[in-house]
Amino acid sequence: NAGVMQNPRHLVRRRGQEARLRCSPMKGHSHVYWYRQLPEEGLKFMVYLQKENIIDESGMPKERFSAEFPKEGPSILRIQQVVRGDSAAYFCASSGTLNTEAFFGQGTRLTVV
C-alpha cells in the first residue's frame, strides 16, 4: 500500500522556466492538498483539490501558480515563469474523507537558479 508519491524529489529550474510537480495520493484517497515550506518557516497551505475540482485555493499566489487533479492521473502543481522566491519544498498530502488525518509525501525541493 504505497503512500503519497511525489516526483520529482528535486527539481532545478532557471528563472523564467516552468516547473511541474506531481503528486499521486494514497490509494483510495480523493482529497489532495498542496503545501509549501520556505526556509525557516512552517508549511503553508496552498490549495485543496478533489477529483476534477479545486475546492479551496486561498493559499495560492494569484499569478503563475495553478493546480489540477484530473479524473485520471496525478495531481499537478504548475508554476510558470519561476523566480528565485519560488525556491522551496513543496509537499503534497492526501486524505480519504473529510477531517481525517492527512498523509504527506516526501516533497519536491524546487531550486530556481
Place this chain on the structure above:
Amino acid sequence: DQQVKQNSPSLSVQEGRISILNCDYTNSMFDYFLWYKKYPAEGPTFLISISSIKDKNEDGRFTVFLNKSAKHLSLHIVPSQPGDSAVYFCAASTTGANSKLTFGKGITLSVRP
C-alpha cells in the same frame, strides 16, 4: 498573521527524560489539533491528534494536552529517545475545513544519548 505559534525554535533533552513541546493558537475557530514529526528531506509524519471536545489524548509515549481557555496545547514525550530527534510541527484545523491545516513553524527536538 501567525495563527499557530511555536515560540521555542529548539529543545534539547536527555534520553529517558520528558520532552514537552508547546504550541499556542489565536483562532478560536480551530477545533482539531495535530502534531507532525519531520525528519530532514522527508515529509511530515502524523503523530497524534486531539479534538477540542477532549483535553487529553494519549498514544504510547506521546500525550497531547489541550487547554482551550488558554488556546494552548502541548506534546509530552516520555521517555524521550534519540530517535525522537526531529522537527515537530503543531497544526490546527476547523471542522468542515476538509483537513486544511494551519501549521506552526516547528520545534527542533534533540534528544541526547
